[in-house]
Amino acid sequence: MDVDQQRLRSLKGLKWSKYDPDILPAWVADMDFPPAPEVVSAIQEMVDLGDFGYRFHDADLLIPTWCDWIERSHGWRPQEDECRTFTSSMQALEAVMVLHSQPGDGVALFSPIYMPFRTAIEQAERRVIDIQLQGPDWKFDGERFTDALDPGTRVVLFCQPHNPTGHVYTQKEIDEFAAIVEDRDLIVISDEIWADITFDGIRHLSLFPNNRALRDRTITVGSASKAFNLAGARCCVAHVGPTATRVELDKFPDHYFGVNSSFGAAATVAAWTRAESWLQQVKETIERNRNYLHDRISKETSGIEMHLPEATYLAWLDFSKTNLSDNPSKELLEKAKVALEPGKKYGTQCGTFARLNFATSMEILELILDRIFEVVTE
Template identity: 40%
Template sequence: MGASADGLLTVSEERARARVGIKWTKHGVDVIPSFVADMDFDPPQPVLDAIRGHVDRGDLGYGPFSAELAPAYADWQERQHGWRPDERQIRPFTSALHALEVALWNTTERGDGIVVFTPIYYPFLDAIADSGRRRVDCPLDPDGWRLDPARLESAIDATTKVILFCNPHNPTGRVFDAAEIAAVADVAERHNLLVITDEIWGELLHPGAVHRPLAICDERFAGRLVTLGSASKTFNIAGLRTAVAHIDHEPLLSALAAMASHQQGSPSSLGITGTLTAWTDCDDWMRAVQRTITARRDQLTRRLAADAPTIGYRAPEATYLAWLDFTDVAAGAAGGGLGDDPAEYLLEHAGVALSNGPKFGTGGVGVARLNFATSEQILDDTIDRIVHTIDQHD
């Protein structure tokens, strides 16, 4: 694995298939995986060196202290986005989902409503269901995946307690604009709602997109905001299981203070080391990733326009995820499309593993999510298989 002549990151399929993670082992050797949100590129060399140092020293005991994550995260956010979070309000967790679940358990009761802008990252939906809370769908407008303020207002009732935000948005790749964010702030203030915002994709932007943390977007979020952060997506280190939450919400801070510390979990020494290194010594690698995923996005855009124009697709503003609508594919065939769950059809008939659209909630039927953070060749092979299968289906 390395960089190509144009400075873009790349990886061979042989190297990718040698890995033991879920992405390249869940399905058979004849399947190209484009589902789980891992990049195929090696993580930054400084991160690998830092972790290797622990192993070479036999340094697998306790530590370093997770408290070191707070100033590193604050420095990172200030450098990247102009936001300096209060270090006293930052808490470590093992993942963004872990932080989300802890927040829900400590600020809501069974049956309380949690607003989600669907389609949305499906483990968020699972977290709501598993905790006995009530999911309140506020579908995004499919024509541009915009947030509708009137629809949000109408979704709120007396039992609604939380708005769960995801910006940049997974799976659509939207970066919500100032007007949309202001609408969320307005509703949250008037109905006294907590806002939990997942911002772990905030650095994986395409040209022209600007991510602004909710904390500095609108003063009405003050005192009612939990921001989830992690180096996992930007630096391809999700397996290190390390995240933070900036908690600008006194009731949750008080609940955590009264909660047994071991119930809150703790990142591992390797996770802390890798994350600290990523946030302090890997900006050049991040910029290479940004260039690479934009190149792959543009490659996907060209290929779909030329070879599969019936697939509904809007180029994402951020992330390395594409939300593909197959409902108009083979419209003349019996039933049209590839069924309610195109990922199942393509896994069986194309040997391509995409994420199942219906799992993402409202707006997911007939749709699948594709991960394009891979090499030019692997992405071309993936598209070739999809195109061939659509042609055969038609």
């Protein structure tokens, strides 16, 4: 896939505009590839027609289109009348969390984790029940989970595949998780927006269809924002398994959660219906990048440690055995002119880590690594 640095530098998006031009950005989870032509033409058609009024055509198609996409890509079909639309996955997650808990209740997460999960719990005045995953493979640990839960815990925020570690939970891990969730009578909000980016033939397993005990307690959150690079579209679809959650959500007035913009909906529907071959190319490119990154990190003696991610375009790098162990992303920004995400945002125990986004060209990735290896030593 071609990546044009001049185009990237002229974008108004956060990734390339936050830092000075001497910095190479590999931080926020946006990709550097040009968008799918099918998505561009869907928006272009609206622009050409000046079709900017009350246009609900694509917004009305979000649910059936997502259900078709999930069926084609992941082998199960969410029931359309059990789905609801939101403007983002975080909105879905926050709305359901608040419905199923009271201030002071516990809400569990598995850290390291995409940082807004923790912020959402804290802002809603719930208690963070922090279950710390262990490297190098970041697998689910039933004993830690059980030990961390208390009688006031109501909800679990799950992320499958997992950001930032790139772990894809297996059937065995899901079954172990489900047994505890059922025993403790918890509601699970499963953020599956990375589902479409897995490697090595590994299949993403949605929680809802893959364990019977999870059926009445799982809300599955999907979006085109990661796989199709459409974070600006502000469209999300959630399958709401528990009847009680749907009843509670439906009590809110029509506009309470906002409605999807016609531009975002047009882009999202085009992605799920017509951009599959673009996604295939992107996956091949990022899998190649992942292997290149892992190879260099394994071979060049810098002390950096990286577990091969099974999904996502994020590498979770451990700098604890390097000269930059105190605050790797800060030091790399200053000394290597490379912007990574600071590990400590993802978990209080993760100060020696940094997250690197490798969804870019091989040329930029090489440059990023050259710069990192120039300043990191064992």
